[in-house]
Amino acid sequence: MSGVISGILMGFTSILDPLTIGLLIAGVIIGLFAGATPGISGTMIVAILLPLTFKLDSIPAFVMLTAVYAVAVFSGSITAVLFRTPGAPEAAATTFDGYTMAKKGFPHKALGYAMFSSFLGGTLGAIALLLIAPQLARFALKFGPAETFALILMALAMISSLDVKNQTKAILMGIFGLFLAMIGMDYMTGVERYTFGVPILSAGLHFIPVLLGLFAVSEALRMIQEDPEVKQKIEKIKTTLPTWEEFKRLIPTYIRAFPLGLFIGILPGVGATTASLVAYSTEVRSSKTPEKFGTGIPQGIAAPECANNAAAMGALVILLALGIPGSATTAVMLGGLILHGLRPGPLLFTLYPKFAYAIMVAALIANILIIIMSPAFIRFFSNVVFRIPRGMLGTLIILFCVVGSFAMRNNMFDVWAVLLFGLVGYVLERYGYPLAPIVIGLVLGSLAETEFRRTLITQGGFMGFFSSPISTGLILVSIFVFVYPFIKSAIASRRGLKVGSGKE
């Protein structure tokens, strides 16, 4: 333990010089802007900044990149709350309740919840990183394909609880999401599915255009339809942190979302976006009032926002402790570290303790700076944005979505995709189909499928799913979670009570 404490002190002292602190703060500001701009993700900014850092020493360079990375995970929620436009993929789940809460007239509360939850998840995650990174990473390795599949399955099963008033529609949309995930080249066999010979489709539908289309473009279309003279209701956004009472009510949410987010972040190849969606689903299942999700309740913002920042730290855990990138951004950072002549891995803490602790301390400070610096940023941001007439704002959002979708892989196909899914989202919502299950199906679908098939190969059959208590337990829970809403409504209708059910 004393080694850890001296390490932390070393970390603090090694970033205590004007250049490093300046770069840390610059990183936070860049992260805020990058995250809040739809289509510009943290991954992209880190990739862009990387070559600029070659003239710097490794510590100041990676302190800045870590700050960008940590903060961009949060700031995507700003536009998610204000315009239902996730500024970064990690904020996808924040639109579900964040935007609805803002629409009810409480954008300041919604932003406050998002900010506080991000700060909490990120800070606790950074502390876990500082104290027990190697142990955590080793523990996560025990999670094989069967366990990962079971965990994802549990989140998918919760789709049936997502819209209590109409489970059929929710499940239909979930299946639609799963279908979208199947388009493209199958990773396991190299076979193309649903590509109709269109080359670009073999790469699959990119998640970003679908997400921006369904949520942002469809909402922007509605915005344009409104009377352009209508004066903007939300003038100046102030962020209001949750009160002590509100925080106390969220404690159970945090107790569920934080460890879940951190753990999913550590799993290699599973990132903060998955973490936030799984945390959201878990929160719905754990709630006594699942029907309130999607109507703008604090738990619906707190769970994903806490989980995604925790997951971002989790990805750093496995990057620093084992040299394995847990997410897209950490993969880019790993490449940069190697170019700087550093090789993260089990020996990093012994060979370069100064560097390892400097990065971890920087991650901690960056997460704390979220709560200190973002209120001013949000004020500045809303000041600029809400000067724009509402009709034009919709057009601007579409513009950003189009540019952002193109930038993902420099392909015109994604531009058509974002516009098409904008229409799809618009029509679906008009007829009361929920959009959240599509996103959950799309993000989790391919992950569930590959892990499912990997289990079959590595374990040699279906019994592989029940070879460990963890996966067995998770699968049983999934089955229960999936059928429970149906049982509940069946019992209710037998009793002759009028409860919202799948029947119409």
Add this chain to the structure above:
Amino acid sequence: MSKKVSTKSLILVGAVLALVVLAGFTGCVGEQKPAEQAPEAPQIPKPANHPNYPERPITFIVNYGAGGGTDRFARAMAAPMEKILGQKIVVVNIPGGAGSIGEDYLLKQPADGYYVLAMGSDFPINLVTGRNPNDLDDYYPLARVQYDTGTIMINAKDSRFSNLDEFLEYAKKNKVVIAGTGAGGFDEVMVTKFAKAAGIKYEYVTYDKAGKMHAALVGGHIDAMFEEFGPPMSLIESGDVKPIVVFAEKRVEGFEDVPTALEYGWDITQGRWRGFLLKAGVPEDIAQYLEQVAYAAYQTPEYKEFEKNSYLHLREGWLGHEDFTKLIKKEIQDYAEILKELGYIEEPQETV
């Protein structure tokens, strides 16, 4: 109220600080560049018919995502090449379809020497499977730059086997799971060749991300993996993972106790490679000029250090236009056979 003032002033101070630092930092980058350029950049005669080439920035198309091996290769070469060319090189990632999307994208650009594709071993495979619908003749292979060395690695703490002999003994009696990245691609071909030569019972499982595969090996979820030395190096150094056989002509420095496949009588020495393609039809003098520039960049200490850090220095990578073209043609034939055997293609496509 006081809290608000303090946050506002804090962010102001922060913003100013950030700007100052960034300005200073870009300033020094700008200052250092010309100073370095003079001694380092070798002089290469400009293309005879295009003395002003390149007049504008050149685009490197990378047919994989940011952060991967090909992306790192492209960026490591771009830095010294920029200095020699005296022009910026813009790196654009066009991932997907095992690299075939980017390969196709190159052909949609003008053949003017301003578009260069950084690619790798999947290219001949994509031509064979038809994933890339074009022909080799549509491309001008510029040069191979990297030639990596593949190995079979096991969990160093595995109680069942700790070297190749023990592994073979075990795998002849029990089915082992050997992982690689990509399906019907280079890794699977190598694993198949190895398993057939060694006569073991095996199952191939594919991972979309190398890191995930490393984690699965350390976590004990797979028995072995096909991988190059560089990516899991930190796990080798820490004693978590160890190579048991090397696919190279001779044993590798630093791993002298690891036998080659040749020593067991298996002729498997191919490695994953990376290089550059142009679209066919680029003016000959520009193509030759670019090849010379790439060779000069390949020789810079800057690039050599990158190679060493990534463990890509074990074998000579460079092959010029002619040898590189021959290599691709040969691989197309080899893959056509083996992929047919594996059931990935019915009839080899006529691509040569």
